[in-house]
Amino acid sequence: MEIYYFSGTGNSLHVARELKKRFPEAKLIPIIRALKKKTIRTEAETVGIIFPIHALTLPWPVEEFFGKLRTGPATYLFAVATRVCFAKVFLKINRLMKKQGITLDATFSFEMPETYIPVFQVYSNEKIREVEREVQKKLDVIKKTIAAKEKHLPKDPGGWFLFSHILYPLITQYFRKIRFSGMEKSFYADPACTGCGICEEICLSGKIKMKNGKPHWQSNIPCTYCFACIHFCPARAIQIKNRNTCQRGRYHHPSIKATDIMEQKECTTPSIKLPVGFLSVWQADNDFCLSGYIEYGHKIVILSGKLFISNTSCSKNSIASFFTVSLAFYY
Numbered sequence: 545m546e547i548y549y550f551s552g553t554g555n556s557l558h559v560a561r562e563l564k565k566r567f568p569e570a571k572l573i574p575i576i577r578a579l580k581k582k583t584i585r586t587e588a589e590t591v592g593i594i595f596p597i598h599a600l601t602l603p604w605p606v607e608e609f610f611g612k613l614r615t616g617p618a619t620y621l622f623a624v625a626t627r628v629c630f631a632k633v634f635l636k637i638n639r640l641m642k643k644q645g646i647t648l649d650a651t652f653s654f655e656m657p658e659t660y661i662p663v664f665q666v667y668s669n670e671k672i673r674e675v676e677r678e679v680q681k682k683l684d685v686i687k688k689t690i691a692a693k694e695k696h697l698p699k700d701p702g703g704w705f706l707f708s709h710i711l712y713p714l715i716t717q718y719f720r721k722i723r724f725s726g727m728e729k730s731f732y733a734d735p736a737c738t739g740c741g742i743c744e745e746i747c748l749s750g751k752i753k754m755k756n757g758k759p760h761w762q763s764n765i766p767c768t769y770c771f772a773c774i775h776f777c778p779a780r781a782i783q784i785k786n787r788n789t790c791q792r793g794r795y796h797h798p799s800i801k802a803t804d805i806m807e808q809k810e811c812t813t814p815s816i817k818l819p820v821g822f823l824s825v826w827q828a829d830n831d832f833c834l835s836g837y838i839e840y841g842h843k844i845v846i847l848s849g850k851l852f853i854s855n856t857s858c859s860k861n862s863i864a865s866f867f868t869v870s871l872a873f874y875y
């Protein structure tokens with residue numbers, strides 16, 4: 545089983561981890577990392593996708609993910625929204641995968657704590673605990689459905705027709721088009737900012753760059769609206785202009801740390817890249833020197849080395865007797 549997830553404040557990651565507890569063989573894969581591929585191919589028998597709801601629909605990276613997903617013909621495919629949503633959201637997923645001839649076998653959506661602080665207060669600790677108890681019960685039921693590979697495709701209640709067929713498309717299209725009223729241009733750090741740089745490290749789009757010890761939201765990089773920067777800032781210093789966000793509290797799932805969110809964009813397998821332009825080899829006396837870099841996730845390790853050639857036992861092609869890594873730093 546493979547479980548793909550996108551999570552800004554930890555709710556969806558928590559659900560992914562809880563499902564893994566119920567299916568220990570499941571592999572958890574962050575959508576942000578998977579998106580680096582042109583096509584996301586999987587041969588897994590069961591594939592799950594877990595995500596939050598943004599403006600009543602799929603977050604942008606999740607939408608992109610479904611456009612790239614290619615599964616086997618017999619794959620059992622399920623989706624979990626970590627917020628109650630219309631069945632229309634799942635129909636949209638089927639539409640995105642239509643070309644590949646894939647459709648969802650099971651869909652689930654349930655209540656999890658609020659994170660949209662431009663409008664709503666975060667939940668109290670008591671309410672968070674209450675919601676968590678319900679989540680655990682839901683997940684036990686979901687486990688049975690998935691284990692039996694049952695079809696589970698609930699429809700919207702009849703009375704919701706007007707909302708789900710007319711108001712829903714209008715609202716989602718409007719918010720998507722105006723990108724949440726251009727809110728990404730209104731993020732700022734207030735004087736409580738300590739310059740710790742966590743917001744830059746956690747930002748799932750790479751939009752935040754530290755400049756002179758303060759975060760700067762780069763206008764040329766679109767925001768995913770994950771709200772990780774806002775909710776994980778230890779000083780609660782990130783605000784949105786004219787949205788009263790300093791009054792609304794901050795939330796992240798109690799079991800999820802900032803580093804867990806950051807890991808969504810980390811690459812766990814090092815890839816070695818030594819482009820010709822950067823690899824340089826030169827000779828000084830009897831020593832050969834070389835330099836290059838290794839890319840490890842988002843970190844660049846610069847290496848420079850020296851080959852000491854012994855006069856007595858070495859021909860020109862012989863291997864060095866010493867190799868020293870003289871410099872390594874993280875960018």
Ligand SMILES: Cc1cc2nc3c(=O)[nH]c(=O)nc-3n(C[C@H](O)[C@H](O)[C@H](O)COP(=O)(O)O)c2cc1C
Nearest residue numbers: 551552553554555556596597598599600626627659
């Ligand atoms: C930008 C944004 C928009 C949101 N829009 C909605 C929404 O339309 N409806 C809803 O029920 N919850 C909405 N939420 C709340 C999240 O979907 C919900 O808290 C989710 O569980 C967060 O998951 P995560 O912690 O994995 O990111 C929104 C949250 C954010 C940050």
Ligand code: SF4
Nearest residue numbers: 737738740741743777
């Ligand atoms: S995480 Fe908060 S305190 Fe740290 S640099 Fe960013 S805004 Fe400032």
Ligand code: SF4
Nearest residue numbers: 747767768770771773
């Ligand atoms: S700027 Fe904040 S909300 Fe936007 S992608 Fe980065 S962390 Fe997420």
